[in-house]
Amino acid sequence: MAPRTGPTGIRADAATAEEASIPGIQKAALGTHIRRTYYSDQGRPVETAGIVVPAAHCEIVYEIRINR
Template identity: 95%
Template sequence: MVRSSARERPDGSPFRADMKAVGRQGDWESRSDAKVPAPADIAARLGIAEGELCVRTTYEFLSDGRPVQLSTSWEPYDLTAGTLVVLPEGGPHAGAGVVHRMAAIGVTVSHAVEQPEPRQATAEEASILGIQKAALVTHIRRTYYSDQGRPVETADIVVPAAHCEIVYEIPINRQWLCP
């Protein structure tokens, strides 16, 4: 799994491309719920008040039909309400990803912050992923920010540690270089 801003693609999914590169069929299943009150931890990550409404989307990423990664995404409902992108996997921008969906409503996403940490799988995660309860997983807390500094999406991504290697690609900003 390569984590990189350079992997955002309007024409397809980096996950599908990764699966194809290793000879597997990549896909996902999702379910979105609109107007879900934000729990305290999610509200803090989105910079909103606890209980404010969000769109929550849960994902099971599949390799040859088997779950290999889980994700739960939260977006502030007031940001996308009444637009064609209110549901991440619905409408004309379905599956296009946060950066491209937000651009469709005039919001420029400038960066994302990811915080990976090892932990043990919960019983539910282990059951879905087909791993032992308490097996090691990498939990990534990701938040996308607009160029105005507003968090526009936050997600919890869970990947079994034994099934993949996570590699971060950091683009070099030429302004950092000395003359």
């Protein structure tokens, strides 16, 4: 049984003091925040992630597959 994805939220925002403790992130620096949850076939959450990526260090690229 492979997990399936749920909604993924992506937003740009200034890093908080807590996030600034992450190596490579300075307080108030612009970052990309990603929040996502994977669900089982029964709808139970099996993995959740909150990711902060420094905007000055990389570009985020997504591939979205559409099944028809």
